């Protein structure tokens with residue numbers, strides 16, 4: 001009895017030692033090999049490095065958690081400064097699909113398969129069962145299908161970048177449960193439907209880029225409750241309704257692009273007097289009313305583009321007291337009257353004011 005107990009202890013110790021020495025468990029290795037099998041990367045040969053048993057060492061783009069020795073990161077970027085790319089003298093190109101075998105890597109924290117141009121599968125729905133995922137970056141491929149409906153399960157996700165793909169369907173309502181999400185980029189896809197109205201639950205979000213889709217509905221007012229939001233881009237969609245006046249009191253917001261939508265109503269006074277806002281593009285909408293006279297020494301716009309709307313009235317005199325307006329475009333509106341003299345206007349040329357009803361004075 002005593003003796004067999006002793007051997008059992010010895011055996012356990014032996015197993016533990018063997019296990020920690022052997023990085024890359026066979027199950028992780030075979031999941032990676034199944035992932036590789038669905039892909040073809042003919043020019044650089046990055047997958048030629050995926051040989052041998054220790055996937056934690058020397059496998060291009062793979063790294064493991066030093067403690068658990070499980071695969072933690074897959075980081076494959078088609079645009080890279082890696083010598084392998086320099087030698088080939090080209091950026092990456094890859095065809096094939098993202099195998100659901102990825103989902104067997106249950107300690108995965110980073111999944112970057114970006115800028116390979118031609119990976120054309122759907123996003124494996126089972127990815128939402130990987131509790132440690134922090135980064136999903138699949139930008140710049142030909143990924144189609146929908147965003148998994150239960151994406152909101154990924155409570156540790158900080159970056160979701162699916163830009164420049166062919167993803168369709170609507171933005172899943174569960175997305176608002178990603179309470180660690182800081183960076184959301186769904187630009188240049190085929191998404192339709194509306195932006196979830198309870199989007200303010202994404203309280204950590206600092207960048208929300210949804211441009212170049214087919215989104216409809218109005219701009220949720222709750223976006224204005226996301227304190228950290230610095231960069232909001234909803235441009236080139238089919239968004240209707242008015243611009244929430246609450247955007248004017250957002251303290252961190254510095255870039256707001258709402259251009260090329262179907263927005264109507266007036267430009268909120270508070271928006272133009274929000275001195276933190278440095279880039280504002282409202283071009284190509286149906287905005288009307290007069291430009292509010294709220295500019296002043298705190299006004300600092302690197303770009304203010306209000307072109308192609310239905311603005312009427314005159315250019316407010318206070319605009320000439322602005323601290324800085326780098327690029328100003330008021331063209332293609334119904335403005336009238338004289339362009340005020342003053343520094344922000346000195347460096348602008350006539351095109352900034354072209355195609356209005358009856359503007360006059362320099363530079364016209």
Ligand SMILES: *[C@@H]1O[C@H](CO)[C@@H](O)[C@H](O)[C@H]1NC(C)=O
Nearest residue numbers: 259260281283284303305327
């Ligand atoms: C504003 O948006 C319009 C239309 O989408 C675009 O053509 C223009 O270049 C943008 N303006 C600036 C300053 O980026």
